Amino acid sequence: MTAALEATGLTRRFGGLAAVSDVSLALSVGELHAVIGPNGAGKSTLANLLSGELAPSGGAVRLGGQDVTGWPVWRRALGGIGRSFQKANILQELTVLENTRLAAQARGFTPGRWLRRAAREAGPVSEARAALARAGLGPWEDAVATTLSHGQLRLLEIAMALATGPRVLLLDEPLAGVGPEEGERLASLLKELSRDHALLLIEHDMDVVFAVADTLTVMVDGRVLERGPPARIRASAAVRDAYLGHAA
């Protein structure tokens, strides 16, 4: 079966630093693939290379079998890659529905055309509402973003990624700053979304990661140290050493 998204030998250098070094990875619909590793391991850089935010120094990215390595973010988004960010993309003074509608509008984005579309009143409200319903935010569609809890903000980021109709979801720390109760709700949403998306999760909360991931990739210093199901990663001495080695 063709992977929904595949990276082969991805490398990204910043000056003398190889932030990502020869990383290969395949994401399939129905699989929740988590990438973990100590701070600075290269996880966000990897997500940026997959989404097109960054160009690689080497290697390739294929989306549904097609080489998209040279494609910009908007073109990969149109091809089915949805991305949520560590730093929220939310416009604070807009409502939940308005934010999600803007994200849904970006589905029709091509440079220049987007501005004309955004200027028109009618937006793709139905896609936005469907995404909000999936994220459990339907009842809050008229709430202004500033009034939301941390957990609701994280749900909104996911809804905004869903509103673009992606097949692949790249989620960067979707539980950041969220308490245990909201965290549980987010974790079950992630699991649910992985049934009909290829889902890449970058997350520091190890309890959640080990509870929801089907496959884990452990990165250290830009490289893949270990890959496998949660039980294998939990038992790995190399992974334990890597974390202890970086816990200063």
Ligand SMILES: Nc1ncnc2c1ncn2[C@@H]1O[C@H](COP(=O)(O)OP(=O)(O)OP(=O)(O)O)[C@@H](O)[C@H]1O
């Ligand atoms: N734009 C950049 N310019 C220079 N160096 C960068 C840039 N982006 C990332 N780096 C460096 O690349 C390395 C990997 O960073 P990255 O943010 O990908 O790690 P991470 O695993 O996501 O870390 P964290 O868990 O703290 O978010 C780090 O040493 C970082 O300082």
